[in-house]
Amino acid sequence: SENTLAQPVGTTLDRYIMRAQAEFAYATGELSQLLRDLALAGKIVHRDVNRAGLTGIIGSMGQQNVQGEQQQRLDVEANIRFIRALRNGGEACAILSEEEDDIIQTGNMKGRYVVAIDPLDGSSNIDVNVSIGTIFSIYRRVSAVGGPATRADFLQGGRAQIAAGYILYGTSTMLVYTTGHGVVGFTYENSLGEFFLSHPNITIPATGPVFSCNEGNWFDYPEYVRAFLTRCKQQRMSGRYVGSLVADYHRNLFTGGIYLYPPTAKNPAGKLRVLYENFPLALLIEQAGGRAETGQGPMLDLEPTDFHQRSPLFVGSPELMTSLLAESAASV
Ligand code: AHM
């Protein structure tokens, strides 16, 4: 998964995508167009997020989304932005969004791709000015081109993803993605309105100093998870948990570490969603040299059956994942 593209300083996302398209021969430029569409919507959401405190756009619309959570206005906004960009771009025939129960047919029946997306994850963090993110996953459709997308298009399994990534709206806005040839990162330059290549070949350190989980759920965690976390503490590792998945994941990707969302009493199957959270982050981590697991096996081997299904998520540096799995094996 070595990324061999030599890049001059100041490479924009568009230029990078054009060169990568030639180098990796992906499709016929359709995937390139999709990535550009996602980046465009990401710029608009970046603008909305950064204006949020100013324009009173923040706040509940008094609606709940399909998971029964209170929806914030910016979630709705981001959902609209991404759907519109993908519909206008023409390459995606359908979209699955965290914000909507059923798949959204874009009307582009000739489009060869489907996109699963969490348009704005961590929405409970919006009101308190904490980093939030978008997560996306792309498949080539298995249904006939020219007709509507089907359930099967979205339920192909994590290994069928042809691209995945996230946008972090943090101290900087960054786009990080993979098309199966390593992981690349771009940083948004506000005044120019462009994403620039800033991280040409992202790999996760083999181990790292950080464990990330919601320790408030400690008494719900399986015994092997507690045994592993106890070891982390004995070794004086750092506990770091924003509670915003993209931010926690992104930090650990760079520092090395492990993120855990085990089953809990409230969420016995885990909290995070398979299709637009766990699968894309799992593909990214494998491409970056790390590992992602459900607790029952590799995340990417899970066979999905439902659009909004959840699973536990354990993801991070390979050595830490190995010690977690050793605790798990010792516990049976
Ligand atoms: P959301 O779908 O309500 O935005 O929740 C998703 C968030 C993730 O960003 C984060 O990793 C997780 O929920 C945190 O959950 P908890 O507050 O239970 O620790």
Ligand code: MG
């Ligand atoms: Mg989410």
